[in-house]
Amino acid sequence: MKCELIKLNTVMSPDSKLGGLSFFEGKHDISFDIKGISCIYGAEEGTERGFKAHKFSSQLIFCPYGSVEVTLKDDKSTKVVLLDDPSKGLIIYPKVWRELKWKKGNSVLCIAVSDYYESDEITQDYDEYLDFLN
Numbered sequence: 001m002k003c004e005l006i007k008l009n010t011v012m013s014p015d016s017k018l019g020g021l022s023f024f025e026g027k028h029d030i031s032f033d034i035k036g037i038s039c040i041y042g043a044e045e046g047t048e049r050g051f052k053a054h055k056f057s058s059q060l061i062f063c064p065y066g067s068v069e070v071t072l073k074d075d076k077s078t079k080v081v082l083l084d085d086p087s088k089g090l091i092i093y094p095k096v097w098r099e100l101k102w103k104k105g106n107s108v109l110c111i112a113v114s115d116y117y118e119s120d121e122i123t124q125d126y127d128e129y130l131d132f133l134n
Contacts, residue, residue: 001077001096002074002096003079003090003091003096004090004091005081005088005089005090005091006029006088006090007087007089008062008086008087009022009024009029010023020086020087024060024089030060030089030112031058031091032114035116036112036116037111037112038110039108039110039111040100040109041108043102043105043106043107044105045102045103047101048099048100048102050098050100051097051098052097052098052123053094053095053097053122053123053129054092054094054096054113056094056121057115057121058091058092058093058094058114059091059112059113060112061109061110061111062083062090062110063083063084063086063088063107063109063110064108065086066084066102066103066105066107066108067084067107068082068083068084068100068101068102068103068109069100069103070082070083070099071098071099072092072097072098073096073099074095074096074097075130075133075134084103095133097126097129
């Protein structure tokens with residue numbers, strides 16, 4: 001399956017009251033330029049969404065606040081990744097189906113994408129996705 005869990009660059013302040021900073025840079029820390037960024041927020045615990053696959057775009061998703069479970073599928077296997085730390089990033093390459101489940105209410109999920117949005121580049125029908133793979 002074409003996905004990769006990465007550790008985002010993280011700097012902790014010597015003064016613990018100031019917290020930490022996690023960041024990434026396109027073409028430096030990830031293999032693609034970033035053409036778009038979106039954030040999903042305000043969802044209740046147990047919310048399920050994101051049933052889709054990008055046909056040609058790569059994505060980096062991360063959860064700067066809260067906890068979101070990501071289920072990844074292709075025609076051969078399934079993998080589950082918990083994003084529950086701002087320093088965790090998940091790169092999802094093209095042709096991987098993804099499903100999202102909010103493990104904590106009000107979690108924030110951010111998505112950086114390699115290409116500009118085009119509706120025909122995304123499939124939200126699992127059977128259509130399987131046909132596309134074959």
